[in-house]
Amino acid sequence: MSDLHNRLVSAEADRPDLTEENVNKGEQLTQMQMIWRRFRRHRAAMVSLVLLLVIVAFAFVGPLVWPYDHTVSRDIAGNLSPSLQHPFGTTKQGNDVFAQTMRGAQQSLKVALVVSIVSTTIGSIWGAIAGYYRGRIDAIMMRIADVFLIIPLIVAVAAISGNVRGGTTWYAVALIICFFSWATIARVVRGVVLSLREQEFIEAARAAGAKVTRIIFRHLLPNAAGPIIVAATLLVALAVLTEASLSFIGFGIQPPDISLGKMVEGARTAAFTRPWLFYPPGVLIVLICLTINFIGDGLRDALDPRQTMVRR
């Protein structure tokens, strides 16, 4: 036995330090840096982000430098084909379609932004409260949400926006869409929270004496981030489309202002004869929706710290 002990002692002495884990090699990154790093690995999301930034610049910076605006101008001849001066041609009335597209994209993006913030916030909190408390509170809150869910969005928005005084502006349209769309988010969040609240880490927080607000905002909502983001991006796409559809059927943004939907509507007969009037706004609607969806995908993955590509 003494032989073994000698061996042990000598082994201890010249033993390389192997017990220290070999994980901690990379530099320490802040949370934001890590999220950004993970987001960058998502190729579709990165391409979409660049594309969306280009569209945003086009919509918000473009009008400042472009010589024409979206209104009818006497300087512009009607029915022109695309040229350097008017890249997307002009309408019969004498609008510069390029300028109109910029204005339309701006309206769509503003609507999308407002809906994404307002609807998601209200819906998430509503759903989290219902899911956390369960029981009667949940039943009442979700029945209210159900009412909003069963009303067909387009019909309701059309009915209301037709009656809003002073015509319909973009923020009115956005708020009306919010009013009828938060319930989808609430449903998703409630479902996720119902299962999350049974997890032991929630109980751990309760055992530490955490208040309800802390549990909801620090633990439940961050852990529901994945589904929330997916639902929110779908919603944003839906908002862009709803705004376009409303304008298309004439209940959305009213002239003299212009939106992408309105432009598609105006050019619907010209799709084959003068495609430059129809395709730019149409393609832009599709692009905005697609890019936002891909960015949502990338964000969902990047926000999840369990993703494998961390510090290596």
Add this chain to the structure above:
Amino acid sequence: MTTTEHKSEGPVAADDEIVLDVQDLNVTFSSEDGPLQAVRGVSYQVRRGEALGIVGESGSGKSVTSMAIMGLLPRTAKVSGSARVLDQEVIGLNDAQISKVRGRRIAMIFQDPLTSLNPVYTIGYQIVEAILTHRKTTKQKARERAIELLDKVGIPNPERRVDQYPHELSGGMRQRVVIAIAMANDPDIIIADEPTTALDVTVQAQVLEALEAARKETGAALVLITHDLGVVAGHVDRVAVMYAGRLVETGTVEDVFYRPRMPYALGLLGSLPRMDEERGARLTPIKGTPPSLLNLPQGCPFAPRCPMVQDVCLSEAPVLTAPEDAEERHEDPLARHLAACHFSDQLAGARPQDLFQATELRGSGPEAVAEEEKDAEAGSGAEQEGDSASSEILLSATDLVKHFPIRSKGILRRKVGEVQAVSGIDLELREHETLALVGESGCGKSTTARLLLQLIKQTSGDVRYKGKPLHTLSEAQMRPLRRDLQLVFQDPFASLDPRMTVWDIIAEPMQIHGRGKEAKQRVGELLDLVGLNPEHGSRYPHEFSGGQRQRIGVARALALNPKVLILDEPVSALDVSIQAGVINLLEDLQDELGLSYLFVSHDLSVVKHIADRVAVMYLGKIVETGTTEQLFSAPAHPYTQALISAIPLPDPVKERTRERIVVTGDVPNPANPPSGCRFRTRCPKFAGELSETERLKCVEEPPVLLDRGTGHQDACHYSKAVELI
């Protein structure tokens, strides 16, 4: 071959045909981060009628090996080497070919009986299906065979049960059905992958018996894969120990358990809390964690954790060889004792303490740090000094009752019944004491823990902390008291918020209680205290192993300097070598910080090791309580006796020769507990020893806890202490 005649060579020597011959099996998964070598060069043989145990911790490749033999691995897995079943090569067969082998030659029993049966078919249908797949026979005959099989695995009323659906059967019953399906075609080999891990101990004993019966009936070879050394000790002839995808030691059970020649096997035995040993002996954990299979070290995979590591270990991987001075020379080549260690010759007669205690005493242990901790909180240190036999009662429960309502579906949600989770229990937790609450799943022990913390409200009864009633307090009034009462959870994966860094997790209790400023310094101290690197605070929980996460959970619970820690199965989700480290940590912390523990567990071996007093729960009631000493040396209640004798001992001879008190059946539904004594439906005494008139008392009169000596109480009308270990 002069001394011990080995089991496998005795009666079945006539046909000692090798039914499973695995040679140099390798399994590699391709992952995003490179190849993952799950199994590396595994070779073993099994004879007809023989039982081989494969032991290893999670991730050691023990399941993957058998999945490879069964051809059940996903396509992404690269399998090389050979596995011959009755001289037929099975590696590389296509699906149609291997289907002829699967089920007929090799049968497999999986871990989880809840998911390995199809819920939409009756169990009879599923057994018949297994028979008809490989045999040409009529449905009627197959059904008769199914009933016969159910009878053989010990299912009562097989004629009636055969037409039931899986959900109508308990977990233990379902696992027996799975065993019956495995037996259906008289296989040559039965592979059982952790067959009892998901079951309670008393049920585990029954299922292992059914497995034994299946083996005898079919004459098949058994490959029993498990992490539980106790299960292996009692049920197999030979053992193979796996580590990081390799076999590191093989031999007869006696050789491996009594004369281990590989430091890892030795370490595993040393880190196991044992019921047959005195309390007080410290466990000897193995340092560190098993290596990642992605970047395996070049030499011996165990080298980074091995206390006797040498340069040669780091460069050269040892192969399985017989130690030169092996005590016994088995003539049978399969039973030969082999170990994969360069220095196995030096391990002759070594005990775990010789090897592993030595490392534990080095400075990195928590002791050194804990002392600083004590200085840091000199203020609270004063009251910790005064603990003695007459110490103060910190936490007490009197006549505690919790019934969960069962509500009807639909809008009205009327109450249609109630689950009696806890039905009137009394508990007292004294200062600087460990009280263990023991019982099988569903006995109400976790509910009790949560009632004591007021995380759920009791139906009736009261809970007091230092004499102050807690059950009348509102959530806000309770908050300051939560500092003193903290909880550690069972599941180290679910109990840490995956979106928060470890630093945030540990700091959270301090922030909640308005001490966020202290957090900066204290989190580092706490990480140090529980044996983690303070610099790792910025990492997320998923970057840590199970044992490390459990340490994080402990650090969080300690953040507010609590007086009482309620530990809800704190080590049952951990591997043995890791578990020992956490148990030692808990013991050290108790000594250093003067904590009181309420230790909720189903594992009597751990309880024996750590607890001062034990309370045994069955169906919401405490059936026996006493000091650890009293309870284990002279258990009086039949349930306690059954529990103790159901725990497998990691000692082949003791395990095979010990006296057993076996209970039948499963825990009754707590929504409708039996009248009188709740244990009577499973009680061996009630069934076997008592007369008709004596039984009447059990049926009509619920027994109360009675003191029959010095503080040793039990709730049985006919209790009689027995010595079991």
